Amino acid sequence: MRTATISRSTSETSIDVTVNLDGTGVYDVSTGIGFFDHMLEQLSRHSLIDLDVKTIGDLHIDQHHTVEDTGIAIGEAVAKALGDKRGIRRYGDALSPMDETLTRVALDISGRPYLVFKTEFSQKKLGEMDTEMFEHWFHSFAQAAGITLHVETLYGQNNHHIAEAAFKGLARALRTAVEIDPRKADAIPSTKGML
Template sequence: MRTATVHRATAETRIDVTVNLDGTGTYRVSTGVGFFDHMLEQLSRHSLIDLDVTTVGDLHIDQHHTVEDTGLAIGQAIAQALADKRGIRRYGDALSPMDETLTRVALDISGRPWLVWKTQFSQVKLGEMDTEMFQHFFHSFAQTAGLTLHIKTLYGENNHHIAESCFKGVARALRIAVEIDPRKADAIPSTKGTL
């Protein structure tokens, strides 16, 4: 089983994350930010990565540390569960429609963190979540997971749909990328021999 548990504790947040890359998309998520919980549930369900997240953050200040540190911890757990990345497909992509919205996601479990973010929101909050924090979550997540991650919303109007199509698209691309390739299950997918 490709699993990992990460505990992250700072003066700003306390986070426990457990992932199972070979799961069924079951989740238990509690961050104190309702809309963020909903998005992480989508990430788990559509990637088939089991996700257990408990975050206690300094929400009396704002959501920044809670969202950022949760992204860092989830990414770190996924990287640990991938170990040397032997046998994975490595690349994944998805077109993620949600009603009037369409988002394109492509990712590479490259070990070279990078985020290209081409998504905009027309309101500053969704529920109680600041929409500027979506980009920050994906940046933090890509950083510790070691992902080259491109997210572009091609079109869309409803802000909820835009956010959800981003998370579902990342989930579907991640599902493909972390799967074991039966044709090369014993090999690291790089001519360098390491990722």
């Protein structure tokens, strides 16, 4: 089983994350931000990555540190669980429809972190979550996991659907990319011999 646990403690947040890349999508998430919890639960369920997240953050200030540091911790846990990345498919992509919204997500577990995020929101909050924090979470996750990640809402109107389609798209692309390719289970998926 490809699993990892990350504990991250600063003066702003205290976070414990455990992932199992070979799981079944079982989750236990608590960040103190209800809508954020809902998105991370979607990430787990649709990627089949078991995800346990316990975040205590300085929400009396704002959501920035909680969202950013949770993205970093989950990304670090995924990177650690991947190890040398031997045998993985490496690439993943998904078209993620949710009612009137369609989102495209493509990623490469390349070791070269980069985010392209072409998604906009027409309201400042979803539940109690600041919508500007979504891009920041995807950025923090991609940087810490070492993933090249492209997220683009092709069209959509409902802000809840736009956010959820992005997380579900990431989940489905990640599921493909972290899977072991039975045709090359012993090989690093790169001509360089390392990622």
